[in-house]
Amino acid sequence: MGRKSLKEIRQLEIIKVFYKVAKKEGLENTSIAKIAAVMEINPSLIIHYFKTKDELTYALIDYTLEKYLTIYRAEKGTNPPSADTLAVVIDDLFSRKWNKLFDDGLFYSCYALTFREKKVKEMYRKLTDSLRLRLTALIQRCNDAGLIEVDNPRLTADLIFALVDGAYFYLSVSANAKAFDEKIKDYKAEAYRLLGIPDVIFSS
Amino acid sequence: MGRKSLKEIRQLEIIKVFYKVAKKEGLENTSIAKIAAVMEINPSLIIHYFKTKDELTYALIDYTLEKYLTIYRAEKGTNPPSADTLAVVIDDLFSRKWNKLFDDGLFYSCYALTFREKKVKEMYRKLTDSLRLRLTALIQRCNDAGLIEVDNPRLTADLIFALVDGAYFYLSVSANAKAFDEKIKDYKAEAYRLLGIPDVIFSS
DNA sequence: ATATTAATTGAACATTTAGTCAATAAACAA
DNA sequence: TTGTTTATTGACTAAATGTTCAATTAATAT
Numbered sequence A, B: 001m002g003r004k005s006l007k008e009i010r011q012l013e014i015i016k017v018f019y020k021v022a023k024k025e026g027l028e029n030t031s032i033a034k035i036a037a038v039m040e041i042n043p044s045l046i047i048h049y050f051k052t053k054d055e056l057t058y059a060l061i062d063y064t065l066e067k068y069l070t071i072y073r074a075e076k077g078t079n080p081p082s083a084d085t086l087a088v089v090i091d092d093l094f095s096r097k098w099n100k101l102f103d104d105g106l107f108y109s110c111y112a113l114t115f116r117e118k119k120v121k122e123m124y125r126k127l128t129d130s131l132r133l134r135l136t137a138l139i140q141r142c143n144d145a146g147l148i149e150v151d152n153p154r155l156t157a158d159l160i161f162a163l164v165d166g167a168y169f170y171l172s173v174s175a176n177a178k179a180f181d182e183k184i185k186d187y188k189a190e191a192y193r194l195l196g197i198p199d200v201i202f203s204s
Numbered sequence C: 001a002t003a004t005t006a007a008t009t010g011a012a013c014a015t016t017t018a019g020t021c022a023a024t025a026a027a028c029a030a
Numbered sequence D: 001t002t003g004t005t006t007a008t009t010g011a012c013t014a015a016a017t018g019t020t021c022a023a024t025t026a027a028t029a030t
Helices: A007-025 A032-039 A043-049 A053-075 A085-093 A097-101 A104-113 A118-144 A153-174 A177-195 B007-025 B032-039 B043-049 B053-075 B085-093 B097-101 B104-113 B118-144 B153-174 B177-194
Strands: none
Touching: A007 A032, A007 A043, A007 A053, A007 A104, A032 A043, A053 A085, A053 A097, A053 A104, A053 A118, A085 A118, A085 A153, A085 A177, A104 A118, A104 B104, A118 A153, A118 B153, A153 A177, A153 B118, A153 B153, A153 B177, A177 B153, B007 B032, B007 B043, B007 B053, B007 B104, B032 B043, B053 B085, B053 B097, B053 B104, B053 B118, B085 B118, B085 B153, B085 B177, B104 B118, B118 B153, B153 B177
8 A cells, every 4th residue: 555665775776875975075064955965856855854953964864874783793603712813903903994884984973973973972972982892892702712812802902093083193194104104003903912913924 | 553453452352251151051152243242242252353264263262272282381491490389280180170271061172173174183183293292201200300201291291291191081970979089099099190299109 | 445553744833043234333643 | 532353132134944724636435
């Protein structure tokens, strides 16, 4: 009875165009009208699928943050962890994979919303906590497998992520792509040290 | 000849109100009209002192970023450094002094502009580099005074700032004020370790 | 064919935006 | 007093903002 719903399909299309436009022009300069223009649809159609612009923004953040958890896909199902499972994860954390998942400028624009919008804050909290918990668990399992010997896995995970986030924050503003890749090695080396692993063994 | 210029005074007044409104409502929701309304002046007066809104935004960022360098005021002129000069600086870095200097939400909103506006990027680069250089110099001087023994002062400074920035990034989103103060101690302890200083001696 | 449901459009809305321009008011020097 | 310079206002603009609502079109089930 009645026409088939396109809701989820269209919503995803809209979100993807939203992302594309916001990436180029900035989150705060991306209007519903602009998105509609790119899609060659009527602006009111967007409002039809997302009742307000806020709702659309939440959807964008939700969609993009989800991607971040893919960093841990590599280690799925390998239990106990192999010798380089941890190395792959650490390498990924300090690689510029992140940039490809979610444009940095957009990421920080959304992050800034955190301070005014509880909903957004909760989304980011969920992601950051989840990432740290997963690294903690991995460190723990590597401990158990006798690969490393880390006193406080959770603390170590927190410190490693601080290095990741801190390095990104600084290098994004102070270094070009080439210098970025070069300098991030120092931060990665410190992460290895925190894990009690000689840099040489794991460096790829 | 002619009336005295109020330019600098008025500009500063406008910037301060801009900051206040943006802190409450968000950078992207702060219009010239809103600022003018708070000041009970005509919007065109703001345009008179800042030709475009962009120029006003740059002025705000410039004004606020300048404050950050005050973190190092404590160690002005003490050469060679005394025993706790370094401790004071480290404590300040990991304290929430920063929040009082520049609202965090606003800070990250402006930081996000970095990725689209070269001018803003340059401002942040200047600040972050300057902070790191000063800490490097301080570490060096503490080395020379025989207070510590750090292999690579610049690298250590970079890592310490990564811890600061990373901790702020994470704790701002995951912890309330109380938990923030509690958890940041772990990051600070790691900074002490990087400096080769027993935590106990310096903890205040 | 008909009824039903959803997709999509198009026209309109009040409000807000950054910015222009001319007019007036106030301060200062000669 | 007379210029000169700056401060400040007020009236205005064109464009853009997010939303609303009614109308139309298209697909699907009976």
